[in-house]
Amino acid sequence: APARKHALVTGSTSGIGRGIATALAAAGYDITLNGFGNPDDIAALHRELETFYGVKARYSNADMSKPGEIREMIEQAIADGGLDVLVNNAGVQHVSPVEAFPDDAWDRVIAINLSSAFHTTKHALPHFQAKGWGRIVNIASVHGHVGSTGKAAYVAAKHGIVGLTKVLALENANKGITANAICPGWVLTPLVKQQIEARVAENGTTFEQETEALLGEKQPMLKFTTPEKIGATVVFLCSDAADTITGSSLTVDGGWTAQ
């Protein structure tokens, strides 16, 4: 049997990253998980990928705000049978108007949501180039194309990652490597649940009311995309059918940016 490909997904212990890791495992990729969380839950996910899909799973606890840890994670992944697919997904949010935005929150969002993708990719590229094959998928957001109040650092980081994706595509156009961004609208994950709960606390409403309000404000389609569907989009971008799709940012946003 041909060797299985190996995909590393940053921030894959929760939400969208977890959906991507699961979809890639289901498609037969060995997986390196990364992210924070309860060690028992992470161990259970690790086992689930191996038992359900028969692939090899690994886990790195590297902090995506620390370039040294990122470098070690990528070097380890390459040493561990080679790396084929890099999904830059780890991300955090901080909501505040610019004049009140704490400096450390700005630095943290930029480090995790933008700079981490530079560092992972920088260390993965020589390996991809030597093999003549690699797939880079950056999980950006509709906020890579449009703004929203209160999200200065997030919107700046997501616009940045869309730009980084284009440069990666150009520099590697004839090296068997593609780089693309996926730009989701609302996906119901812990990151978004926190934002809905904050609105419930502020307005004295219910979770259902705030969910309806949240979707209705921005997204023509009044339903969430699921992590599984973002995972399926990543699998497609890694397939032969997508081997000339590069430098693009694919919106999966229920029409948000069509307006």
Ligand code: NAD
């Ligand atoms: P989430 O909070 O459910 O998951 C975030 C993941 O990142 C977790 O695994 C967490 O442990 C990990 N993480 C956070 N800080 C880290 C660090 N310093 N080092 C390593 N891992 C770290 O969030 P999510 O909604 O699944 O978001 C995943 C990505 O999707 C983010 O980049 C986010 O901006 C993007 N996104 C989310 C939505 C949405 O509606 N949920 C929409 C568009 C884009």
